């Protein structure tokens with residue numbers, strides 16, 4: 001029911017490296033994390049890039065929106081210096097570069113489709129197509145594949161249409177009352193929720209209906225143990241230094 005790793009490094013390296021960069025993946029790996037979550041958005045030229053915010057300013061130096069710049073322009077921007085001088089020079093990586101690194105290092109991926117406002121279907125379709133292209137051999141061989149997830153229902157629907165063979169998960173903050181019906185209609189294999197909004201009863205209900213259950217973002221070993229005891233299958237963490245990869 002949950003064939004995936006249990007502990008994932010959130011945004012590549014949690015809060016120990018600049019999020020959603022190749023440096024973050026290297027950092028995660030240095031802590032033994034061979035499973036990551038990261039966010040994917042479309043650049044102006046339709047190329048999927050790995051970044052969280054639709055605007056520049058917080059992690060990427062500059063102003064304006066991610067989808068006003070091409071992937072090459074974003075790659076040349078500064079996405080590491082905000083975190084510390086040792087990370088200066090890290091650009092916004094393309095999805096292709098991140099997947100290539102993860103495949104080379106045998107890192108499993110939860111690919112969060114993170115559309116800029118108004119680009120839900122286009123992002124879901126592009127990310128699903130790119131993922132399918134990267135994993136065509138693994139698909140044919142029946143190997144373990146990445147898991148796509150999104151808060152955007154339109155993105156999940158578009159991903160399903162573009163690459164129905166790729167498993168998808170539905171991201172929510174709190175699990176809504178009609179979750180079982182919606183999850184079945186979406187054809188998702190798992191529900192990913194904010195652990196602070198999860199109750200033991202809901203965890204049991206989700207598992208009882210046969211869905212995978214994943215939480216974000218769990219940052220203490222005590223809370224991780226509690227959630228796992230509730231039947232939660234996996235979680236991502238910012239504290240890869242406190243929670244051992246498993």
Ligand code: G3P
Pocket residue numbers: 010037039052112149171192216236
């Ligand atoms: O995929 C889980 C988590 O990353 C969702 O929230 O804002 O960190 O992308 P966010």
Ligand code: MG
Pocket residue numbers: 037038039112
């Ligand atoms: Mg995310």
